[in-house]
Amino acid sequence: AQTVTQSQPEMSVQEAETVTLSCTYDTSESDYYLFWYKQPPSRQMILVIRQEAYKQQNATENRFSVNFQKAAKSFSLKISDSQLGDAAMYFCAYRNELNFGNEKLTFGTGTRLTIIP
């Protein structure tokens, strides 16, 4: 079974600075997807960024980028120029390559990010 580990329960960063959230995973599969979701307080959880395992290039979405190290099974999220609106719970998630009936996401325990003004 796949597992996802987020070893930082809480992180804080000064506004406008850069922060990196860690995520490691364990799987025996070679094809899969990795995700970072964020949930602001009492709001919907939204997708931040997605990475396909077969792609060597790291995914980037504006101020958000990942460092995907397939051999090390590591998938960290870097937030540049942190803004107050980035304060949220961040969850790392894994999903197998699409198999019939296997659609579930496997999540880590989350990292609560605080932005210091």
Add this chain to the structure above:
Amino acid sequence: EAGVTQFPSHSVIEKGQTVTLRCDPISGHDNLYWYRRVMGKEIKFLLHFVKESKQDESGMPNNRFLAERTGGTYSTLKVQPAELEDSGVYFCASSQARGNIQYFGAGTRLSVL
């Protein structure tokens, strides 16, 4: 376009009572998923509907939990009778097709006293 909506946002019940959570997926999304986060732990998969059919219910913890999706639109998750360990946040997600991005709701926080 409205996102995934969940009702209620918070429910407080006593042990032994029944609670029903509701999820309205994004219109046109055939796939609907339920997840649960208990006591600050990881979010865990409960089950997956394709339209009104249960595609995967491997994560359902026991027979006190009953999920339905009559007509393939909204879904309900009933817990009967509720136990203390059922407390947590229940998330619903939907996707348009298999393998597409799952869009989540804000969750329902269930507190069983």
